[in-house]
Each structure stands twice: as structure tokens, then as C-alpha cells.
Amino acid sequence: MFYKLLMWFLLMRLAASEGDDDFIYNGFRGANMSLERAAKITSNGLLVLTNSVLQTGLAFCPIPLQFKPSHGITQSFSTNFVFAFVPQYPNVSSFGAIFVIAPSKEFPEGQLGQYMGIFNPKSIGNSSNHIVAIELDTVLDPEFGDTNENHVGIDINGLNSIKSAPAAYFSNVSGGLKNLSLISGEPMDVWIEYNGVQNQLNVTISPIDVPKPDRPLLSLMVDLSSIVLDDMYIGFSGSTRTAPVSHYILGWSFKMNGRARALDHRHLPRLPRIGPKKKSELLKIGLPVIVPFFTLAVISAIGLIVRRKIKFAEVLEDWEREYGTHRFSYKDLFKATKGFTDKQLLGVGGFGRVYRGVLSASKIEVAVKRVSHKSRQGIREFISEIISLGRLRHRNLVQLLGYCRRKRELLLVYDFMPNGSLDRFLFDHPKSMLRWSHRFGIIKGVASALLYLHEEWEQVVLHRDIKASNVLLDSEMNGKLGDFGLARLYDHGADPRTTRIVGTFGYLAPELTWTGKATTSTDVFAFGALMLEVACGKRPIDPRSLADEEMLVEWVSKCWRRWTILAAADPKLGLDYEVEEMELVLKLGLLCSHPSSAERPSMRQVMQFLDRDAPLPDLSSDGLGAAILAVGHYMGSHDLRLSYPSSLEQGLAKTASVEESVLSGGR
Known part of the structure; x- marks a missing residue:
């Protein structure tokens, strides 16, 4: 011893x-x-x-x-x-x-x-x-x-x-x-x-x-x-x-x-085993001897397996094998959401229900959106687009983790956002009011995400549905842009070929009505509406507001021209905000909402303005006020009929919701 x-x-x-x-x-x-x-x-x-x-x-x-x-x-x-x-x-x-x-x-x-x-x-x-x-x-x-x-x-x-x-x-x-x-x-x-x-x-x-x-x-x-x-x-x-x-x-x-x-590699500790343990040789030899004694049990087990396969049957075609790492099994998602019970239901969007789940293998919390697709035509193109979006990596984007297909259902798996949507904090009377410091940080975060989508990824990504309900908040109240159901991708330097009007009323740029073509500039317009929404605590269009406040962009423009632009600030904030930041957000929101796409800044310029790396242009010198009033008249006098791109219409039967996409912890 x-x-x-x-x-x-x-x-x-x-x-x-x-x-x-x-x-x-x-x-x-x-x-x-x-x-x-x-x-x-x-x-x-x-x-x-x-x-x-x-x-x-x-x-x-x-x-x-x-x-x-x-x-x-x-x-x-x-x-x-x-x-x-x-x-x-x-x-x-x-x-x-x-x-x-x-x-x-x-x-x-x-x-x-x-x-x-x-x-x-x-x-x-x-x-x-x-x-x-x-x-x-x-x-x-x-x-x-x-x-x-x-x-x-x-x-x-x-x-x-x-x-x-x-x-x-x-x-x-x-x-x-x-x-x-x-x-x-x-x-x-x-x-x-x-x-x-x-x-x-x-x-x-x-x-x-x-x-x-x-x-x-x-x-x-x-x-x-x-x-x-x-x-x-x-x-x-x-x-x-x-x-x-x-x-x-x-x-x-x-x-x-x-x-x-030099380290002695022979004496380094072993890493934990990943995956199932190998079967022992004794089991391999003894199994043929044991099998005859359990024939009846095997017959019963086969019946159970058949029933389970029917229950968890999935659609899996040969072309999907290349996307294997992005595909979840229906069985895993069924277990994660406890059978898609109502207790796990987070909310209902325009074309699908969203459930909270916990993946058993990794203990990761996820949001699973169930939508239906009625046509096989176009689904391959749409799945390919989903996988491309799943490769996006940015701290202010809700991560699309993958998908699953079963019968006539498509299941999309996202990161879970515990604090819900920005829309809830602005309009649904939450228990705690969203402070200005959080609001300004959310605006900068979404702007950074859009710059990444427009200029910094391998392709140009048009989101086409930027709004408060599609901005989700993590545990630290960081804003993350989500719901890419209407997104389109094209190569840098190429011409986007979208010719259908999609999005949400109140966030649509004027040129969409006559060109039908979404561009990075139409995303900037929607972001301008979002900035005004966050700063003013009002929706872009709210029929319940006073007559002169129904069109938010028009209301902010009037405040700027007649009184002080700070009169448009959210009254729930009182005076608890940074004056320079509030003025910057309101004026930049007006600039991004310019009816002429050529006058709107790029998202790189927006980030420079928000970071104070470049001065904001003098809005009073370009007749922006009158132009904004024209935008308000345009919004108030047009009944836009929204439609969907053919690839989504064929592949998902309009699964992309133009209403709130709930990937969060609030109903």
C-alpha cells in the first residue's frame, strides 16, 4: 500500500x-x-x-x-x-x-x-x-x-x-x-x-x-x-x-x-462518448439463441412499431437527403412539444400554430410552427430557400434551425424567444413598460441585422415583412428580427425579380403598388415605419386614433413642421428618454419613409446615423414634409390587396403569415 x-x-x-x-x-x-x-x-x-x-x-x-x-x-x-x-x-x-x-x-x-x-x-x-x-x-x-x-x-x-x-x-x-x-x-x-x-x-x-x-x-x-x-x-x-x-x-x-x-497524448483524458454505445460481442453471439424464446413478444412488438410508424410517418424524398443536417424528425418534435398539446401553444398566426418545445437530446428550448402545404409543386424550391435562410448567423436574427415534413404539414423550428414580441411590449399593456434604452438598443439591433441581410451575407436577403410583431426579444431584451416566411434571396449585383405585393399594410413602400418589385429600399421604408412605431408607441395606421393621428408618418411630420418633433414621442415614456436619441430616431424614421426610394438611405447609412458616425441630413431642406403628407394620403386612400410569391403559394399554400408570427413566450 x-x-x-x-x-x-x-x-x-x-x-x-x-x-x-x-x-x-x-x-x-x-x-x-x-x-x-x-x-x-x-x-x-x-x-x-x-x-x-x-x-x-x-x-x-x-x-x-x-x-x-x-x-x-x-x-x-x-x-x-x-x-x-x-x-x-x-x-x-x-x-x-x-x-x-x-x-x-x-x-x-x-x-x-x-x-x-x-x-x-x-x-x-x-x-x-x-x-x-x-x-x-x-x-x-x-x-x-x-x-x-x-x-x-x-x-x-x-x-x-x-x-x-x-x-x-x-x-x-x-x-x-x-x-x-x-x-x-x-x-x-x-x-x-x-x-x-x-x-x-x-x-x-x-x-x-x-x-x-x-x-x-x-x-x-x-x-x-x-x-x-x-x-x-x-x-x-x-x-x-x-x-x-x-x-x-x-x-x-x-x-x-x-x-x-510536449504533452503526452497517450495520457490525456478521453472525451465523453457521443452517440449510442457499441453492442458487446456477447450480445451479438447470444442474440440468435435468445430470439426463439421471444417470438411471440416480437410479433406483438411489430404491431406496436407499425402503429408508431403510422403515427410518426414523415414525407422524405430523395432530393431532401442533401438537407439532412437541417431536418428534424417528427418524433423528436412531437416529444419536444408534448404531443403539440394546447398547454404548449404559444399563439396562432395567420397560417399556422406555434408551440413551445424542449429538444430532449440537447435541452434547447425551441418554437415549432405547424403549417399546411397542399401542393407538391414548388415545395422543393421553398425547402431549399429555408435551408439557405437557416445558414444566416447574426446576433439580431431569430435563428431558423430547420424543418420537418409530415403528410400535408410543414414544421419550422426556430430559437425560442422568452420575452415575446416587441409588439406585445408596445401595445398589449405588459406588466412593465419598455424603457427608452431598450427601445433604442432594439432599433440599432434590427438595423444591424438588416445591414447584414442586405450587404454582408453571401446573397442579398429581402425580408419584406419588417414590423413590430416580427421583432422578438430574448432573455436580455435584445431585439431579433424573425419570421422569414416572405423573404426572398438573390445574388449581389443581380436584379430582384419579385413582382407580387407582399407584406403588411402600413409598412409597404409606395412604389410597390405600381412596380410590385421589392428591393432593399422597400425594406428600409418598412424599417422607417418600425422606428416611428417604437419611438411613438403608435401603430403605422390606427383607425382608433384621432383623425390627425391615424397615419403615424403624417402625424410625426406635422409635429416636426408645426411644433417640435418631440411632441410625437410615446407619452408613456414621459421625459424618461435621451432627447438627442429620440430626435434622431424620429427624423431618421421620416427619412427612411420618404416616398421616393432614391431619397431613402441604405441600411449602412442608417447604421452610421444611429452610431453618430455621420450627421443626419437636414430634413427641412428637401421638402420632406410635403412628401410625407403625400405618403399619408396614399396610405389612407388605397385598399391594397396583398398577395404572395408563387414559390410560397405553391410550396406552402400561403404559410407565411402577414399577421403576428409568434415564436415567443406570450400568447
């Missing part, structure tokens, strides 16, 4: 650190780590940064290291770690992880999601942060100028990479570049090396079964002496949101003024 204890002690000494600035962990069992939020160490020695939805985990060495012991020059250092990002569903990503060098190991103001628990909108990019980070990012975030949704980057004081590249490694055999998928679920080696004499920072990555590449993926000439303080903490941060991805660190070594020791 004494010798066993002695051997265990020696092994622990070998696995643990030899000093604060020179250590190696082949697994983290017994390691001295400071763990925050979701981070933990499993019984077999895995360092888990995140393992479920909406979580961030931080793991740091508890004692700071001396990076500049003398002369104010940052020492050379080297680190090697093995990581694995394991998604619940293949190729479904959710942010990633970063290696961090920071003056603190605690970040109480660090936000979840894309801010990795380290930064927040106010602190990101500040030179006072003194943070160096190497990011392993699996989401394309235009806000941070990401290369793609699978990249490695070097960050200074923020998450806008100074240098980045798609995840890959240079082969020592062929010299060629071989791509890597960070969310493959396979362990990978990372080496980070800084030469304090040459001021050179190198980042190298490769699968663990491949020797360290001679050529690094990233190499940056940078003097860290002005960034790194004398004493700094080192560690990791991981973040997941919406998609269930577990972020693991299997081993870690570090050395100041030298090369970090």
Missing part, C-alpha cells in the same frame, strides 16, 4: 507544475485552477469550459506570472494545449474559445455570447484592457470583422483580430495547407510562441496525430511590451449560445523563456 501511494505521488508530481512559470498538465485532475461560471474539471481530468446552452466558462492559473521582470521588456514564452469542440449536432457551431493573457482572472462585467465572458460593448477595444488573446472562433461575426465561421485569430484588447486565417495547418510532408474544422469534435494541438527579442508571435495548430508543423499558421511581428503588464494571468474562456457545443481543454503546458514541454 505504501508503494502504491508513493507511485501515485510521483505521478502527480510529474503531471503537475514544476513552477508557476513552467508547468505541464496531461489532464487536469488535481490541477490548481481558478474556475468561474460554467467551467469545471471532470473526474477523469477534462477541463470543461462550456457544456450547455447560454453559458460561458473561464479557467485561469490562480497565481499571476511575471512577464516583465526587468527593463520593462516582455519575456519570451511558449504554451501548448490540446482542445476539442464537440457539437451536439454535426457542423452546428456556437462561438468558440480563447487563450487569454490578462491583468486579472476575474471579469465581473464580461458579457455572454460573442463577448466570451471577457469583454462587453463598452470595454471591447480599449487600450486600458491590456489583454492578449488567441481566438478559436466558430461563428462568423461581422461586428468583429471575422474571416469566416471557422478561423484562428490574434486579438489585442478586443475581438477584432489583428491577424487571422481559416483554421488549417501546413503539412511537413507536402508543404501544402490542409483545412481543419474546429467543431469536428476531434482533439487538436495548439502552440503559441512569443520571441521577446525578435518581437514575433507565432500560432500553430494541427490534429494531435500529426507532428507539430514547421511553419506556423499565423506569424505576427508585434512588441507586447506596451500591452502586457509586469504581472499577468493566463487561462482560457469559452462561450456557447443557441447551439449546444461543449468546449474542452485536454492538456496544457507553459514555459517562460523556453519551449513548453
Whole structure:
């Protein structure tokens, strides 16, 4: 017994650190780590940064290291770690992880999601942060100028990479570049090396079964002496949101003024098993012997299986197999919504019911919309469009996760938004009034999403149904644009070919009545109506209002020309708003509602106005007031008959609702 204890002690000494600035962990069992939020160490020695939805985990060495012991020059250092990002569903990503060098190991103001628990909108990019980070990012975030949704980057004081590249490694055999998928679920080696004499920072990555590449993926000439303080903490941060991805660190070594020791891959802890366990050989051999004794039971079971197959039968054609990763089984959705019971019903839109559900495998809350389709013609085109929209990734878009077809039903699966629609908070007398700070943040969020749809994605996406009921609010009251039932896609530089009027009365641009062609400018018009709606607390057209307030855009224009434009502000706010922000939103809403599409700004210009990066044009100089009155007359004298694009009409039998799409927690 004494010798066993002695051997265990020696092994622990070998696995643990030899000093604060020179250590190696082949697994983290017994390691001295400071763990925050979701981070933990499993019984077999895995360092888990995140393992479920909406979580961030931080793991740091508890004692700071001396990076500049003398002369104010940052020492050379080297680190090697093995990581694995394991998604619940293949190729479904959710942010990633970063290696961090920071003056603190605690970040109480660090936000979840894309801010990795380290930064927040106010602190990101500040030179006072003194943070160096190497990011392993699996989401394309235009806000941070990401290369793609699978990249490695070097960050200074923020998450806008100074240098980045798609995840890959240079082969020592062929010299060629071989791509890597960070969310493959396979362990990978990372080496980070800084030469304090040459001021050179190198980042190298490769699968663990491949020797360290001679050529690094990233190499940056940078003097860290002005960034790194004398004493700094080192560690990791991981973040997941919406998609269930577990972020693991299997081993870690570090050395100041030298090369970090190589990790022993044979002694690294194993990752948790994904999928069903393999059947034992004993079962394979014994099964033929046991089967005869259960013949009667098998016959009964067959009857049950047949009945269950009929109950959960789906429509699955050969062309749909290419969309397998985006298709849910009806059985899983049936279980998630507890059989589509009325207790799970969130609401009823124009062409479908929406149910709340929890996916049993991942415990993700979802909203499932059930709609009917009567025709096979056009459904393939529509499903293809659904999959394209499902690849949209933006923090202010409601994520379309996938679909299911069964008999004459189509089921669309979305992220669940716990705070319901913006429409409810503005008009349905909620328990708490929506503060101006939230309203302004929602306006900027939706504007950012539209800029992404119009200019920053691989195709141009026209939403065509922007309104308050299609803006959903998450748990932190962030606005997310949803319901893409009327959306159309076309290539950048191409001419959109839509010739049918679709949308919601009150948000339709005047030119739609004679051209029938939706453009990014018609989306801007609808966004202008939304801005006025949020600022004034009135619907774009409300027959119940006073005669001169029935047309919202006309009412705001009159307030601007006759009194003060602030007279149009929502009276429920009182004076509890920022005057400059309110004036900006009201005037920008009028500008976006200009009857001439040529006079409306693009969404990029709208974002510049909202961010105060560009001055708002002088509205009084272009006769906008009279033009707005013309818009009010146009809205008040036209009875528009809305119709639907042929692909949706044929494929979904008008499933896209022009009424409220309820993907949220309110009825």
C-alpha cells in the first residue's frame, strides 16, 4: 500500500507544475485552477469550459506570472494545449474559445455570447484592457470583422483580430495547407510562441496525430511590451449560445523563456462518448439463441412499431437527403412539444400554430410552427430557400434551425424567444413598460441585422415583412428580427425579380403598388415605419386614433413642421428618454419613409446615423414634409390587396403569415 501511494505521488508530481512559470498538465485532475461560471474539471481530468446552452466558462492559473521582470521588456514564452469542440449536432457551431493573457482572472462585467465572458460593448477595444488573446472562433461575426465561421485569430484588447486565417495547418510532408474544422469534435494541438527579442508571435495548430508543423499558421511581428503588464494571468474562456457545443481543454503546458514541454497524448483524458454505445460481442453471439424464446413478444412488438410508424410517418424524398443536417424528425418534435398539446401553444398566426418545445437530446428550448402545404409543386424550391435562410448567423436574427415534413404539414423550428414580441411590449399593456434604452438598443439591433441581410451575407436577403410583431426579444431584451416566411434571396449585383405585393399594410413602400418589385429600399421604408412605431408607441395606421393621428408618418411630420418633433414621442415614456436619441430616431424614421426610394438611405447609412458616425441630413431642406403628407394620403386612400410569391403559394399554400408570427413566450 505504501508503494502504491508513493507511485501515485510521483505521478502527480510529474503531471503537475514544476513552477508557476513552467508547468505541464496531461489532464487536469488535481490541477490548481481558478474556475468561474460554467467551467469545471471532470473526474477523469477534462477541463470543461462550456457544456450547455447560454453559458460561458473561464479557467485561469490562480497565481499571476511575471512577464516583465526587468527593463520593462516582455519575456519570451511558449504554451501548448490540446482542445476539442464537440457539437451536439454535426457542423452546428456556437462561438468558440480563447487563450487569454490578462491583468486579472476575474471579469465581473464580461458579457455572454460573442463577448466570451471577457469583454462587453463598452470595454471591447480599449487600450486600458491590456489583454492578449488567441481566438478559436466558430461563428462568423461581422461586428468583429471575422474571416469566416471557422478561423484562428490574434486579438489585442478586443475581438477584432489583428491577424487571422481559416483554421488549417501546413503539412511537413507536402508543404501544402490542409483545412481543419474546429467543431469536428476531434482533439487538436495548439502552440503559441512569443520571441521577446525578435518581437514575433507565432500560432500553430494541427490534429494531435500529426507532428507539430514547421511553419506556423499565423506569424505576427508585434512588441507586447506596451500591452502586457509586469504581472499577468493566463487561462482560457469559452462561450456557447443557441447551439449546444461543449468546449474542452485536454492538456496544457507553459514555459517562460523556453519551449513548453510536449504533452503526452497517450495520457490525456478521453472525451465523453457521443452517440449510442457499441453492442458487446456477447450480445451479438447470444442474440440468435435468445430470439426463439421471444417470438411471440416480437410479433406483438411489430404491431406496436407499425402503429408508431403510422403515427410518426414523415414525407422524405430523395432530393431532401442533401438537407439532412437541417431536418428534424417528427418524433423528436412531437416529444419536444408534448404531443403539440394546447398547454404548449404559444399563439396562432395567420397560417399556422406555434408551440413551445424542449429538444430532449440537447435541452434547447425551441418554437415549432405547424403549417399546411397542399401542393407538391414548388415545395422543393421553398425547402431549399429555408435551408439557405437557416445558414444566416447574426446576433439580431431569430435563428431558423430547420424543418420537418409530415403528410400535408410543414414544421419550422426556430430559437425560442422568452420575452415575446416587441409588439406585445408596445401595445398589449405588459406588466412593465419598455424603457427608452431598450427601445433604442432594439432599433440599432434590427438595423444591424438588416445591414447584414442586405450587404454582408453571401446573397442579398429581402425580408419584406419588417414590423413590430416580427421583432422578438430574448432573455436580455435584445431585439431579433424573425419570421422569414416572405423573404426572398438573390445574388449581389443581380436584379430582384419579385413582382407580387407582399407584406403588411402600413409598412409597404409606395412604389410597390405600381412596380410590385421589392428591393432593399422597400425594406428600409418598412424599417422607417418600425422606428416611428417604437419611438411613438403608435401603430403605422390606427383607425382608433384621432383623425390627425391615424397615419403615424403624417402625424410625426406635422409635429416636426408645426411644433417640435418631440411632441410625437410615446407619452408613456414621459421625459424618461435621451432627447438627442429620440430626435434622431424620429427624423431618421421620416427619412427612411420618404416616398421616393432614391431619397431613402441604405441600411449602412442608417447604421452610421444611429452610431453618430455621420450627421443626419437636414430634413427641412428637401421638402420632406410635403412628401410625407403625400405618403399619408396614399396610405389612407388605397385598399391594397396583398398577395404572395408563387414559390410560397405553391410550396406552402400561403404559410407565411402577414399577421403576428409568434415564436415567443406570450400568447
